[in-house]
Amino acid sequence: MSDGGKYRLRRYGQFRFSADTGRLTHIPGTSYFQSVEVNPLNGGKSRQFASLTADTVESRFLHELIRFDFAQLTGQKHLEDNGLIGVHQIQTLATSGIPGNPTPEGIHRDDEIYTSERLIARHNIDGGINYFYGSAAKPTTCPQTVWKQESYFDSYYFDRTLWHEVSPIVSGSDGGVGFFDLGMAIVGACREGSGIAFEKAKQLLLGYQKVITLRSIERETLKTFAVYAATATSFWRFRQYHLRRPEPRLYDQHVEMQSLADTISEYPDSCFMELFTEVTAPCSETEPSA
């Protein structure tokens, strides 16, 4: 990684695909290129990743999966025959105290006509929440959709117009499984001005609990984990922009998250507990109480 990180491991391979016959032909020894516009961090050069293993290249399951995805994605649009299919196997690591970042380039668009993405496994980590910012010329200020891939093969499709990013992951032993994610979701999706938009957070939690009911300990520690999420993001930004990939114009980026952590700390605990009541949270959207 250009930021000096070793937290993302990858294998990469290419196939040529005949839409007419369904035939896949592996192209050995290919490198991967992205423009600087698409990936300011790692773009502008050919990158050589470890090759797919022979088992993967020949996997009937993989071949059927590519054919399946192609059928889903191209139903409305004809693509050139014998196009290229890129297969990325990516593992992002987080060790105790050192987060990993699935999308170190931040909010971005992929320069592929279509992408299908699948979760294989999460082990002892938290974070890794997908944020989607629409398909307009610029990303929306707030995410339009927030989603965490949790189960084997949780999948999504998107095209090259979609703005997206994934939040950093932390070691589960740092954060406590399940707790950090909600804190990160609130920090990522419900920030407004210098504080938290509690009505947004309330709606997020209402939606979340239609699927998963939070335990009392999770409700009681939500504020703490929101502080932790802002602090972890501040740490990541400082390390990224001062140490790993010094970028003077971004030197102050961590301060925003540091201030947010302080602001959340100062909110009364009741602001967070009232997120779980039917009554609209009375806490100020930006001004914490003493």
Ligand SMILES: [Fe+2]
């Ligand atoms: Fe991407």
